[in-house]
Amino acid sequence: MYTVKELFPTLQGEGAQAGRAAVFCRFAGCNLWSGREEDRATAVCQFCDTDFVGSDGTGGGKFETAAQLADAIEKAWISTSAGPQQRYVVFTGGEPLLQLDGALIDALHAKGFAVAIETNGTIKVPQGIDWVCVSPKAGSDLIVLQADEIKVVIPQIGHTSIEALLARFEKMDYRNRFLQAMDGPNLQENMALAVRLCQKRPLWRLSVQTHKMIGIR
Numbered sequence: 001m002y003t004v005k006e007l008f009p010t011l012q013g014e015g016a017q018a019g020r021a022a023v024f025c026r027f028a029g030c031n032l033w034s035g036r037e038e039d040r041a042t043a044v045c046q047f048c049d050t051d052f053v054g055s056d057g058t059g060g061g062k063f064e065t066a067a068q069l070a071d072a073i074e075k076a077w078i079s080t081s082a083g084p085q086q087r088y089v090v091f092t093g094g095e096p097l098l099q100l101d102g103a104l105i106d107a108l109h110a111k112g113f114a115v116a117i118e119t120n121g122t123i124k125v126p127q128g129i130d131w132v133c134v135s136p137k138a139g140s141d142l143i144v145l146q147a148d149e150i151k152v153v154i155p156q157i158g159h160t161s162i163e164a165l166l167a168r169f170e171k172m173d174y175r176n177r178f179l180q181a182m183d184g185p186n187l188q189e190n191m192a193l194a195v196r197l198c199q200k201r202p203l204w205r206l207s208v209q210t211h212k213m214i215g216i217r
Contacts, residue, residue: 006057013211030094052094070107087113097123150174178207
């Protein structure tokens with residue numbers, strides 16, 4: 001059984017794959033926050049602005065088997081794409097690795113999809129995933145120390161020294177490194193900080209949430 005909050009075709013909005021056609025599949029549930037506002041103050045991750053509770057979003061629902069969910073993802077792709085080339089699905093959440101498993105990965109590969117995840121890095125990544133983006137959260141136990149991409153949202157409560165944190169991540173095996181300004185009322189200030197850090201530490205590049213700029217999901 002897979003519980004999906006929402007599932008829809010779009011463009012990847014941020015990071016190394018920005019601008020790429022994709023199907024986004026947002027799983028319900030997270031191991032760092034319940035998703036309920038009354039629990040936010042005591043959660044490990046306190047800045048999430050995503051609704052990942054339940055299965056009532058666009059394309060969401062409960063899928064009994066991997067084959068059923070893979071069929072839904074394929075249908076979403078076909079709704080906007082003329083052909084089978086460059087099929088790409090991004091699993092996000094919440095935390096997608098609470099649900100994504102080998103059966104679903106295999107079913108999607110059989111349909112020609114490259115499989116990507118956006119994870120907080122606290123759960124072991126199963127074999128077969130084609131693109132792993134880690135977005136670590138301050139105060140969590142990061143165990144995914146090798147990935148295609150790391151995306152650090154700054155600043156976060158619990159970051160005592162951002163530059164020391166970045167220096168730590170620079171020693172790990174991440175192929176692409178991004179800094180992303182935390183959205184919200186302090187976005188302009190946070191963006192200026194991210195720009196300064198990218199200039200000072202050129203191993204890092206700036207990630208901008210282009211989907212919000214152009215008005216897509």
